Amino acid sequence: MRPLDLFWLVVLLLPPVLALTVLPPFGQRMVTLVGVYALMGLGYQFVFGQLGALNLAQGALFGVGAYVAALTSPVLGFLALPAAVLAAAVPAAMVAGPVLRLQSHYFALATLALASLVNLVAVNAESLTGGANGISGFASSLPRGTTLLMMVWACLIAGVLLAAHLFRGSLGEGARLLREAPLVAATLGLDGGRWRLVAFVAGGAMAGLAGAFSAAVSGVVSPDVTGFSIMVLCLTSVVIGGARHPMGAVVGAMLAVCLPEMLRDFQGAWLLAYAAATLAVVLWAPAGLAGAIDRLRRLPAPAARPAEMPARLPAVGGPRRLVLDRVVKRFGGVDALAGVSFALERGEIVGLIGPNGSGKTTLLNVVAGLDRADGGTIALDSVNLERLPPHLIARQGLGRTFQTPMPEGESRASDLARAVSTDAAFLLLDEPAAGATDREREQLAMTLRRLRDAGRGIVIVDHDIDLLTRVCDRLICLDGGRVIASGRPAEVRADPAVRTSFLGLPAAAA
């Protein structure tokens, strides 16, 4: 996420300034509404924009905030606002536990079911919510007019600045990895569930606040505020504005409030136009209007900063020994790993060789926790890893790199650099030299030696047997999920079984 520049700061500050100085009350009300929707959208950007998960409960949490503000304000006065924030955040936190582990399509369904439930309560619990008639007559105990406007925009401006600041640095990078390459994120120790929990609850709290403000603006709360159309409005305005642009929610909300005024004579037509615009944005301008404006201003697109190998590699501490004992992994009836045992010390490089399908990548996946072992134990010193989720294994001091799909604009070198930057004591490298030029291979060899000298333990899978012979202390050859040879590189290369199964040479040296 790019930082806000002067242009966007002006766009952000202009509406409230105009509203307070020149606009008539009607215009002030519109500006307040923009702030309300933008606040809800900003919260929505956390889960939907940053983490890429389709949350369909944001509208319902907005409604919860509105109802709670309406119900509690006669007693609590201004304190109804924090009450509404709590009322939205608490159920979000309660359902978040189970819901956030779900895959994308179930996550959407669960949040949709939750939203439908809230709507059902709003319509049917007449003694509490007033049923279809809703609640009114509470507005006098909530802030109004310019006070309300200033409060809404103060919250919004603080939120936008804070979000832009937070997502600029490592937080934004972490979110991008979780969104685009969840496996990489996990092997770097990022706990996706926890991130989603925080984003979901924080986003929900903002929806609750926005809902409370909307109750103060309109003075009436009816079941409509919990309905699916609010959700769709929130989603579409964030998409149109720019789901990941720090100003996306504000731009989207400006359109959502101004369009109906401009198309006033056509009644529902503005919603139609808004929906069509959303589709157009999804198809042709995924960065949204705010992103398109940045392009018109000829700002370069925010590029992902590829990680770079640190110039100095300080010695790392942590566990001293990685031990695999009779590790088994089956896929259906195939034994991908049929009892693999070996040990690795820090400050040692072990090369894993073997023909295609011999279980090399599977072994790395099982050690990193991306696949579950069906038998055997894997331990870092005294800590058993075989039942831990990937991000906890990473935090024990084990990093890995990947053979295939990297997020756009990334290279194997930055993948390696990122794994190194976690200070993992042990690194699992999957074909780091694939597709590399001779020069890059040389650099890689040098990096590996430096890592070893800094006290890291490395398991490297590659097909470049000459590279491995040069840098590795030991080679281990797998075939059919078993270790068929292990020892110093020259010994393993001379081993008859290795020569026939992997090197494709006659069993005896020529």
Added chain:
Amino acid sequence: MAYALIALGFVLALNAAGAVNFAHGDLVVLGGAVAVVAGVSLGLPGLALLPVVAVTLGAAGFVAARVAILPLAGRPPEATFVATIALAAIVEHGLTVGLGAAPLAAPSLVGSGSLEVGGLALGRQPLAILLVGGALVTAVWFLLERTQTGRRMRAVSSDRYMARAIGIPAARYIALSLALAGALAGIAGLLLGHQFLVAPTQGAGHMLKAYIAVALGGWGSVPGALLAALGIGFFETFVSAGLGDAWASAALYVGVLAFLAVRPQGLFGEPAGRRA
């Protein structure tokens, strides 16, 4: 039975597109609306509306595939989610602008009244729904399992890259699946429209029930979705007879949340890998 048709179309579209079609419920409503318009303005009898609705909504499904699903094939599933939600909103607000927000009654299929069969009074309309629904499910089964076209549709659904690699024009079959899904949704809309009326805002509810059916029945499983849809239909009928509509829906949603909390991978689990 009408739920079963909705869920059947939903799961066909889901498998073909590889992503949830959030506009499916609105295609159901659109089907009802076409029935209303054609029934009133053209004065067509109920049965003659079937092909009219099927063809119109088949075309709508085709258009949905062309504008909101195929162009986004290379993007994360969330892009398709948002595109189809936008499409759903376009249909909903288009109908509101065109026909107004008030519920309208679709013509009945074969007239009202009831038949006496073996001492039981059966409503004509429910009976017709049962027959039409049963016939369509059978026809779709025959198409998918017994014809070359159906085989290709299934091939594209299970692995579109592999299907393309062996020479099947995947995009055409995805569009065809969506057209079939649209036709089924439309007919469901026609069938439901007489008893439950047609209103632009009903789409989300239809979609949600089909979504739930597919989640309960095993993601992507056609018979599972059918069974779960029938189950949901019975469940709602019985619970709402005893306790009222609101409780029936509430129980359904709570049940789904509890189910997802206990079985986050779905009823029958799923093969590894991400799908949406």
